[in-house]
Amino acid sequence: MDRIQERDESNRSRHSSSSVVALAIKGNKKSKYVVQWALNKFVPEGMIVFKLIHVHAGIVGVPTPMGNLLPISQVRDDVAAAYRQEVEWQTNQMLLPFKKMCEQRKVHVDVVVIESDDVASAVAEEITKDGITKLVVGASSGGLFKSRTPGTPSTLSVNAFNLKCQFYIG
Template identity: 30%
Template sequence: MSRSNSEKKLGTGRVVAVAIENNKTSQYAAKWAVDNLLPKDQCLLLIHVRQRTSSISTPTGSQISVDANDDVARAYKQQMYNESRELFATFRVFCNRKNIQCQEILLEDTDVPKALMESVNTYSIELMVLGAPSKSGLVRRFRTTDVPNQVSKGAPPFCTVYIISKGKISTVKSATVQLTNTKATILSNTLQPQNQLSPSPDIMDAQLMQNHPPRRMPTYL
């Protein structure tokens, strides 16, 4: 679809999000969303859910709290911060090349599908794009949660969910109701580019949540 027809794209004036991980399936999903849903200069939400853990292993094999005032805990937080920063930076560069603005949302939860489904309500996301699960035998053997399909089945009725495999639609769950025009316009005008993570892993999550306050439950027709 050419940029000259960008005003006709499905995501024009709507909240569009891509759930990202550090893998090729997320890259395919982001590219498809930019090429097929978003007009030039519109904002894309990049959502990453970091798996929450309460304890980590020390070099001696013992377990300590991730909140402990300990060198191992601080090193772990720094590593998680660096990984999140690098992940968002990769997708931000891609969006910038396509003249697409992006807003970065970092969540932390033990249940990744639940966190993504809740984010649909929080940010009134009308179009959610996810990469399809890997088809490799090793991943199929050890993967216990099919995140894309769980999100597709459990997403609110106003959200259309696309699952993308190698640049093409694998499955799509269409919305059954629509957000009101007033609500959609307000959200579109409110979402602004958010291009930087917090400077310190100790305050990163708190600042990100301040930048992305929960919204009131959406109304739909």
């Protein structure tokens, strides 16, 4: 698992884990509602820090102008590096509106982008590392936000409960 954008380590010491809410987002339209819900739910409770966590699949190939994909091992290092930079830029642009939503509400926000093929493990590892006790994720289908119990069949929720994390899913 590789990090594209590292978090500011000084933020870790400035904020207690109980004041940090992790939001696992895809960056799609549903993510806007997840962030908005979390802002409405947790900001009134006092000093809070949001950690936006975005996980995307590892880069295994570089697209060509013809639309096919060349394996990363078969392209020059400078081409692979340029493509990684392009993916990083696109990811940052995609996450920018969510970061701005938090900043407009005067909420400190840390953005963590992780490259991994296993989203559940990547998110679980991140919340374990920082001792985060609240995790908000979007659901694949519509519905109201709920606090889930350990019986939830989702892999991510099982990991969250093994980590003693309060888990909100919508």
